[in-house]
Amino acid sequence: MNVSKSYGKLNVIEHLNFDVAEGEMVSIIGPSGSGKTTVLRTLMTLETINDGVIYVEGKPLTHMAKGGVLVPADERYLRRMRTSIGMCFQSFNLFPHMTALQNCMEGPVQVLGLSKKEARERSEELLHMVGMIDKRGQHPSRLSGGQQQRVAIARALAMRPKVMLFDEVTSALDPEVIGEVTNVIRKLVTEHNLTMLMVTHQMGFARDISDRVCFFYGGKIEEQGTPHELFGSPQRERTKQFLSAVKEAV
Amino acid sequence: MPIWEFLQKYSSVLMHGTWVTCLQFVLAVLVAVSVALVMGIGKLSANPLIRGTCVVYIELFRGTSLLVQLYWIFFVLPLFGITLPNFTAGFISVGLNYGAYGAELVRGAIQAVPRGQWEAATALSMSPFARMRRIVLPQAIAIMLPPWGNLLIELLKGTALVSLISVTDLMFQAKQINASTYLSAQAFGTALIIYYLFARVLITPSMRWAEHAVARRLGRS
Ligand SMILES: Nc1ncnc2c1ncn2[C@@H]1O[C@H](COP(=O)(O)OP(=O)(O)O)[C@@H](O)[C@H]1O
Numbered sequence: 001m002n003v004s005k006s007y008g009k010l011n012v013i014e015h016l017n018f019d020v021a022e023g024e025m026v027s028i029i030g031p032s033g034s035g036k037t038t039v040l041r042t043l044m045t046l047e048t049i050n051d052g053v054i055y056v057e058g059k060p061l062t063h064m065a066k067g068g069v070l071v072p073a074d075e076r077y078l079r080r081m082r083t084s085i086g087m088c089f090q091s092f093n094l095f096p097h098m099t100a101l102q103n104c105m106e107g108p109v110q111v112l113g114l115s116k117k118e119a120r121e122r123s124e125e126l127l128h129m130v131g132m133i134d135k136r137g138q139h140p141s142r143l144s145g146g147q148q149q150r151v152a153i154a155r156a157l158a159m160r161p162k163v164m165l166f167d168e169v170t171s172a173l174d175p176e177v178i179g180e181v182t183n184v185i186r187k188l189v190t191e192h193n194l195t196m197l198m199v200t201h202q203m204g205f206a207r208d209i210s211d212r213v214c215f216f217y218g219g220k221i222e223e224q225g226t227p228h229e230l231f232g233s234p235q236r237e238r239t240k241q242f243l244s245a246v247k248e249a250v
Numbered sequence: 251m252p253i254w255e256f257l258q259k260y261s262s263v264l265m266h267g268t269w270v271t272c273l274q275f276v277l278a279v280l281v282a283v284s285v286a287l288v289m290g291i292g293k294l295s296a297n298p299l300i301r302g303t304c305v306v307y308i309e310l311f312r313g314t315s316l317l318v319q320l321y322w323i324f325f326v327l328p329l330f331g332i333t334l335p336n337f338t339a340g341f342i343s344v345g346l347n348y349g350a351y352g353a354e355l356v357r358g359a360i361q362a363v364p365r366g367q368w369e370a371a372t373a374l375s376m377s378p379f380a381r382m383r384r385i386v387l388p389q390a391i392a393i394m395l396p397p398w399g400n401l402l403i404e405l406l407k408g409t410a411l412v413s414l415i416s417v418t419d420l421m422f423q424a425k426q427i428n429a430s431t432y433l434s435a436q437a438f439g440t441a442l443i444i445y446y447l448f449a450r451v452l453i454t455p456s457m458r459w460a461e462h463a464v465a466r467r468l469g470r471s
Pocket residue numbers: 007010012030031032033034035036037038039
């Protein structure tokens with residue numbers, strides 16, 4: 001993609017050129033306000049872009065072909081394209097009036113048109129995978145942050161997306177439960193061929209599981225490379241500064 | 251005349267009036283809730299025409315008196331070829347008027363549902379209609395139930411105005427008794443108590459019950 005995004009006069013992303021290969025795990029790091037969340041939100045089409053086109057599997061996501069030219073996609077087209085992308089949020093955003101199981105079944109039943117029975121089987125399998133099967137009948141208000149986030153991951157996966165987006169999914173969690181969420185993501189990396197983009201502040205985790213790490217600064221990719229390259233021998237001054245600042249904080 | 255004698259003599263008339271008030275109330279609530287949902291959701295529409303229509307409706311019905319609206323619907327609409335029986339004109343006027351207030355409650359409650367809920371539903375590719383019906387409205391209802399409790403009591407009191415177009419409700423009967431007997435204290439005193447009990451014994455506990463039911467659905471009780 002080659003994309004620009006602005007909120008009013010503020011250019012948040014400027015001519016970002018960004019490619020992710022199928023099955024690749026890309027971590028995005030960078031200081032607060034550098035546009036990391038905005039990138040994921042434009043990919044989820046929660047934000048419209050001002051310039052450029054995003055493609056998923058060679059098909060335009062934000063635009064559709066009409067009479068040989070690309071025009072901004074309408075709601076219908078977006079809805080169809082969104083099914084191939086799943087997103088998990090920093091604040092979980094589970095539906096409070098539904099149980100864990102109902103949260104997972106909602107998309108498959110309402111959007112994909114699965115029968116209740118199929119959706120339940122699929123959801124229970126995923127809740128099992130994230131270790132939440134015992135709590136399937138609980139409402140989110142009865143679950144801890146880590147548990148809610150694991151249900152949120154299962155809910156996104158129940159749509160069988162090809163791309164998963166994680167926006168600081170551990171930032172709102174107590175330190176002792178971060179592991180239960182990162183372990184689920186680790187499992188996804190090793191056992192599933194999902195394309196994943198993850199915004200994170202956990203450098204150790206990013207280093208462990210990513211194929212590639214991107215350092216964002218001012219709405220641009222300041223530097224990117226394998227975890228080994230980026231953490232081991234950062235080239236740019238800003239990257240070095242950021243990494244050392246993060247190291248001090250830990 | 252002692253009160254027990256009064257009650258003995260007029261209880262059946264007053265009971266009938268109470269029953270009519272009860273019907274006016276229930277039907278007006280149905281109108282008000284429907285109008286409130288349509289206008290409240292419409293006011294948040296992206297379409298300026300829909301939004302504008304709803305804003306005008308809400309302004310018009312909140313900004314002018316219920317009594318004038320009642321007279322318009324009963325006396326003026328027939329001039330345009332729409333004639334409604336007084337019973338129908340009564341509950342429709344009350345419903346349309348309080349529905350305009352309700353629309354603001356609906357709008358406020360929908361806007362109070364966290365943005366993240368819309369976004370999570372969008373990320374699941376849900377249609378705008380499904381997002382509203384399945385995700386946002388159930389949560390908005392929990393938010394707006396307490397103010398609706400107040401509004402319904404206001405609405406009940408508002409139904410007394412339908413007596414002015416000769417709907418034979420509780421207020422109408424009390425006025426009739428007063429006109430023929432001059433027992434003002436007894437007639438209006440009894441009406442006062444019946445209105446109060448109606449609100450206190452029927453509306454408030456039902457709303458409490460509804461609030462609990464909704465809280466249970468949110469896993470909060
Ligand atoms: N809805 C919005 N309206 C206006 N400005 C926004 C909005 N969302 C984010 N921004 C601004 O865009 C910039 C990038 O934000 P964000 O993508 O959230 O950064 P990050 O996730 O890297 O911390 C920030 O300067 C932020 O203040």
